[in-house]
Amino acid sequence: MTAAPGAEGAKLVRMANQIAAFFRSYPEATAQEGIRGHLLSFWTPRMLQDLCEHEADTKVDSLVRRVIVSLRTTAKG
Amino acid sequence: MADYEDWDAARGQDIVNGLAGLEGATLPILHALQAAFGCVPRDAVPMVADALNMSRAEVHGCITFYHDFRAEPAARHVLKLCRAEACQAAGADALHRQVLDELGVPWHGTTADGGITVEPVFCLGLCACGPSAMLDEAPMARVTAAGLRAALRARDDPRVAA
């Protein structure tokens, strides 16, 4: 596991998917809120930004993708 | 003298397992091992400890507390010399030194020819006529070095021993 370019981005995607896997058993709204709160509490703005750039990545869990959308909106708003 | 089996781990484990369920199993197990092997072999100690959920040290303490248990099979003959107070007062110490020197063994030792094991005991109940001793099952009173020598010779004589 050495540094292929983009390897770090793939790691962020994996981390986000893992978080989503935990919250998946909750109702959608609670799950989204949980994931979003978790990311905002523990990730640096730079990491969040990198994650958002991976929105189109097919590896991104759909639940994460929906959270990314809401993060974008807040960032804009 | 009974013939003893050579130490065999599987056989030892069988003996231990067979009795481990008893209430107060320690002594029965040790006796059974000694009956089979003529002693409680060193390698049996961890088995006993494990089966009874005791430490190896505790098992060792138990084996050494009871004079009947041995770590190695005894010689053909066992000579027990009393070291308790009354016999001491009757001069047992000097006698013991002499006997041990002549046989060339320490306490618990076995002579080079495997003939005799010497064990200390603490009181044989013959206090009034010490120094006392016990050769195999035979008690001896007012023991002297010469008397012991004669008794040992007699014992080793196949005609007598049989």
Added chain:
Amino acid sequence: MSLIKELDYGTPIRVSEQTVTLTIDGQSVSVPLGTSVMAAALHAGTQIPKLCATDSLEPFGSCRLCLVEIEGRRGTPASCTTPAENGMVVHTQNDRLAKLRRGVMELYISDHPLDCLTCAANGDCELQDMAGAVGLREVRYGYGGDNHIHSAKDESNPYFTYDASKCIVCNRCVRACEEVQGTFALTIAGRGFESRVAPGNTDFFGSECVSCGACVQACPTATLTEKTVIDHGQPEHSTVTTCAYCGVGCSFKAEMQGNRVVRMTPYKHGGANAGHSCVKGRFAYGYATHKDRITKPMVRAKITDPWREVSWQEALEHAASEFHRLQAAFGVDSIGGITSSRCTNEEAYLVQKLVRAGFGNNNVDTCARVCHSPTGYGLKVTFGTSAGTQDFASVDQADVIMVIGANPTDAHPVFASRMKRRLRAGAKLIVVDPRHIDLVRSPHIKAQHHLPLRPGTNVAVLNAMAHVIVTEGLVAEDYVRARCDLAEFESWARFAADPRHAPEAVEAQTGVPAAEIRGAARLYATGGNAAIYYGLGVTEHSQGSTTVMAMANLAMATGNIGREGVGINPLRGQNNVQGSCDMGSFPHELPGYRHVSDDATREMFDAVWGSKLRPEPGLRINNMLDEAVEGRFRGIYIQGEDIAQSDPNTHHVIAALEAMECVVVQDLFLNETAKYAHIFLPGSSFLEKDGTFTNAERRINLVRQVMPPMAGLADWETTMALSNALGYRMNYTHPSEIMDEIAALTPTFAGVSFKRLAEVGSVQWPCNDAAPLGTPVMHVDRFVRGTGKFMITEYVATEERTGPRFPLLLTTGRILSQYNVGAQTLRTENIKWHPQDVLEIHPFDAESRGIVEGDLVMLASRSGEIALAAHLSERVQPGVVYTTFHHAKSGTNVITTEFSDWATNCPEYKVTAVQVRPTNRLADWQEQFADNEVALKRIAPRAAAAA
């Protein structure tokens, strides 16, 4: 300074609501019911002579020296075994007693060498004291008779000697090994005159002895004596301080001659250990003065250059200018720092302050990331506090003890002794662990249930227990209604009741028979006070945080939180891992676990620190390393932590370190990380500084300096000097001032000060106006967060899977004699117990691979491979292999992967898919390691450095 002498009451201090009043030598005294006449006499100021009694042990009554007369009773009873009663009239001194005692002493002395003047215990021998106390003047028996004076010595233990000629067979050592340590390694062999203390049919080193030293401490003569005392003589002064090894946090008297430690003796009033210790704390302190200690600051331009010794000023200015340069070129966020869980609270606080206020970012993390970060997260979410709920003493009230993923007899030995005492007294035990650890079955201990689960299935097992509790109606409904959030409870209960969590449904996945899970769940829920103790086998998984929450769920559902004898208790690995977390070592939290986004908290800190704190979390260690590889993170200040050895996937860690331009390492030794460093700042050991450590039960203990820092500066002074060189002013003259600042800024620490600690010994946070003496048990009337919050803990299996290429699961752990990366313990005689890391493999798996005991085998995972010796053992189950990570050269973390806990990124050390095959060579990494040991650790000769 003087030698601290603790009073010995002869028999244990009893606690009772009732008191009894009696008269001793004409003086009236009241003592708790159950107190012995001997201890009562000491309360009245009279020391009755004694030999076989000491207050760490139950009375035994064998020496007959403590005889007294009691009016209305016949004979002369032993005062140690006679309980004090109302109205008793006791005489401890008269001619008859004096004569009896002298007679007893005479018998002892007649079989004891009279070499007091040259004896190692001279001045510290109770036999000598008693001979004096009873006025022994002549010995009538002489040495003519049999005696033991020429018995051989047993010097096999590296730290203490057994000299049988001096033994008075008082049995104190045997009882200490049983009652205090719980190992049962000693016995009295033989009987009558022949009886002698023996560690079984072998010597001490070869015996079951774990070298805790309790017997040595209990021995009233020189029979069992520390070799250091034999070599150097008796100490002349002593200072109470705290062990720097594990999270138990034992208090010790460092007994000194000048600046030399002669002996470490566990302190009877230590809140965590009450006078007991393990082999590490008592004996393994020699690393502090080991020749490998680096005592000069050093710098180098490239890691392949030899180190150059420089002045403190040059080293610090160089570090400061490098950090400034990097921030100017690559941004404020391009550097960060790591606090140490080995250093004091004050030191951890200063490092995070330096990063947040001096560097101006939140890129600070600590080694707790790799061990107990899920504990902090999971317990905060469910209960509201990132810490264990109980004090250690609470275990004395537990009826059911559940140990999950912890091996206390090896990793937390002093607490394990206490737990074992409770188990011997009848508490029931559940062990959840893939391995057959000692607690499952060892002398006089036997688990009622052992759940030998597949590594990585903790959550599935706990959910199955929850299923049993919910579906069999074992929920403590009143408790839940009164204390917990009911809506959350109900959705959790529905989740738990789902048939897919039934023990029968998860049996195949977890490998645990359903009946065992059901039995364990029923016992936990219905057996009285139930307490959970857990370790890294819970946290170091990709579901670490989930597992912590699952345990919290169980405890809440059964009402096992908020009183003595229950609770959720993390057994913390490092001495100050709790403290370093409390001190704000995580990138998202300021001291006291307050999120950096909280404006009010930041404002309070800004006002005192003169800073402008950032509201967003910074980088965690693993993020720092990732960003380093990407080129965004360029410099790091690492205090007392060896990430190159202790963090997972060594290849990746090293790639990251190599990519950085300024790695500053502050440590005692040139550790693995220092191989990749550019600036080395010599650290100070726990003996060289003042401060505090916080143990696993939130107990804040004082650390006291007993010798000057070898490099001239204590670690807190070094951080302060670095900060000043960077231009961020810090000005403390003593660590107590740092604690005052912490107390002023942190509500849970408001009542803590060095003065308070010195007065009361220790306190458990929260310590403030509401709880001036601290808080042993938390969440008593309500949870810190208000209501307890049940969490839904779905089991999500790790992505690390076994398959045809890697069919076995590797799990890792530690052993008693060694500590973590081994930097300290391997520099002591403790190495004798663990000369190398070995791979435990089940005989079945070994046989199918043609491996026999002692073979060199190659252990390969997706991350890398290493070679080590195989040890066939049925402690592991088929399909699972196990090793330790104490020796750097074994490179265990070359194997471990970067998978980590979903919530905290705590690495998944406990599960790696591997293959094992016989080999006849070392792995490439290990060959390279041997080369690097030389190439990356060179120090230029002094003359050249000066030139």
